[in-house]
Amino acid sequence: MTTRSASDLAIDRYLAELDSALRAVPAFHRNRILEEIREHIGEGRALLDVEDESSIGALLARIGDPKTIAAEAGAVDEVVGSRGRDAWVPWLLLLGAIPGVVFWLLGVGWILGVGFLWTSVRWRLSDKLIGTLVLPGGLLAFVLLLVRPAGATVCASHGGPGVSTVTHCTSSGLMLAPEVGLPLLIVLLVAPVFTIMWLRRNPHSTSVSDT
Amino acid sequence: MRCMVPGNDPAWLAQLRRGSVEHCVLALLSQGERYGFDLARTLADAGGLIASEGTIYPLLARLRRNGLVETTWRESSEGPPRRYYRLTEDGALALSEFIHEWKRFQIAVNSILEQDSAA
Numbered sequence: 001m002t003t004r005s006a007s008d009l010a011i012d013r014y015l016a017e018l019d020s021a022l023r024a025v026p027a028f029h030r031n032r033i034l035e036e037i038r039e040h041i042g043e044g045r046a047l048l049d050v051e052d053e054s055s056i057g058a059l060l061a062r063i064g065d066p067k068t069i070a071a072e073a074g075a076v077d078e079v080v081g082s083r084g085r086d087a088w089v090p091w092l093l094l095l096g097a098i099p100g101v102v103f104w105l106l107g108v109g110w111i112l113g114v115g116f117l118w119t120s121v122r123w124r125l126s127d128k129l130i131g132t133l134v135l136p137g138g139l140l141a142f143v144l145l146l147v148r149p150a151g152a153t154v155c156a157s158h159g160g161p162g163v164s165t166v167t168h169c170t171s172s173g174l175m176l177a178p179e180v181g182l183p184l185l186i187v188l189l190v191a192p193v194f195t196i197m198w199l200r201r202n203p204h205s206t207s208v209s210d211t
Numbered sequence: 212m213r214c215m216v217p218g219n220d221p222a223w224l225a226q227l228r229r230g231s232v233e234h235c236v237l238a239l240l241s242q243g244e245r246y247g248f249d250l251a252r253t254l255a256d257a258g259g260l261i262a263s264e265g266t267i268y269p270l271l272a273r274l275r276r277n278g279l280v281e282t283t284w285r286e287s288s289e290g291p292p293r294r295y296y297r298l299t300e301d302g303a304l305a306l307s308e309f310i311h312e313w314k315r316f317q318i319a320v321n322s323i324l325e326q327d328s329a330a
Contacts, residue, residue: 018265025269029276033268036247039294040264043248046290062255064263071225072262073269 007056011041014060021066025073026121033073037063089116090196093131097140101147110137117199127199134195135188142188145181225262232260233270234313237298237306240280246293247271271296279305 004012015038022030044059045051063069092113100107117123117131135141232254239245239253250271251264261267274280279302287293298306 029269029272032272036268036271036294037265040248040251040268042291043246062263063265066265068262069265069269072266073272 006053007045007051010053010056010060014041014063014066018066018069021070022073025070027124028121029073033069037069085116086120086122089113089120089131090199092116093199094138094192094196097137098143100137100140101143107137107140110140123199130195131199135191138192138196139189142185142192145185145188228260228262231313233274234306234309235260236267236270236274236296237279237302237309240296240298241303241306244295244297246287246295250296274302278302 015034018037019030019034022033025033040063041059044062045056048055048059090113092109096109096111096113097107099109114132117128123131235254235257236250239250245253247268251261251267254261254267255264261270271280275282278299280296281299282294282296284292285295
């Protein structure tokens with residue numbers, strides 16, 4: 001059967017409404033709740049004597065207003081209690097390491113961000129790996145390259161007037177030709193920004209089962 | 212009744228339900244395994260315990276998260292395999308604590324309400 005009946009369409013519409021009402025619920029719980037309500041509809045449907053618009057409507061009405069279900073689901077998050085923390089994660093990952101330019105210990109914000117990321121239920125494993133590895137330190141590498149341009153040479157002269165002058169030159173940063181350095185700079189900027197946009201997008205739809 | 216929020220404000224009712232319905236689920240499961248649909252229908256038919264059948268699923272998610280219930284997929288005699296809910300040891304403990312506290316609570320509330328109606 002490839003055609004969807006009127007009942008199927010009404011059920012699809014209900015589930016889509018529920019899906020969007022549950023948007024704020026972590027993917028983990030949201031998918032499980034949707035899955036179980038889909039099963040519930042299947043069970044209820046099998047029990048109907050007559051399947052028509054009104055009996056399907058009554059079945060869905062018994063399950064309830066998606067907003068009521070979402071309100072109950074809000075309480076799942078209270079237990080988790082990390083939604084406020086989740087909001088900080090992308091920013092800590094992006095910017096948290098930058099103070100480390102001044103003094104490396106000040107870069108601890110990024111490590112905190114990684115800790116929050118891995119203990120959160122909002123993101124799945126692949127998101128956590130991306131958040132950690134692209135790029136470690138967030139914009140730190142970009143900032144480092146910017147304040148100490150690749151191949152920069154710093155010269156310091158010692159000695160006073162009349163004395164023979166000795167000049168010491170030290171190179172810092174990587175010795176890179178501009179045609180390599182510039183694309184690298186762009187990658188170091190774009191990659192962490194991409195990661196942060198990735199982590200900030202709406203909870204995704206994945207089929208995760210937690211038991 | 213001075214001790215309650217006036218009127219039929221759904222906020223207090225929702226709060227009252229939340230704590231007690233969770234334990235009603237645990238009580239139902241203490242009699243044996245059940246699947247979601249069965250739990251939802253039983254609670255809905257009891258009247259006034261849950262706002263609608265669908266609200267049972269976020270509630271079950273919370274119980275699962277707290278380790279009070281667990282699920283297994285099993286073939287059923289009629290129809291497709293089902294997800295059965297079962298009480299864990301922690302769940303059984305939480306239930307017995309609730310039963311104890313609930314009895315005390317009920318007696319205390321009733322004694323106040325009866326005083327109130329007698330006055």
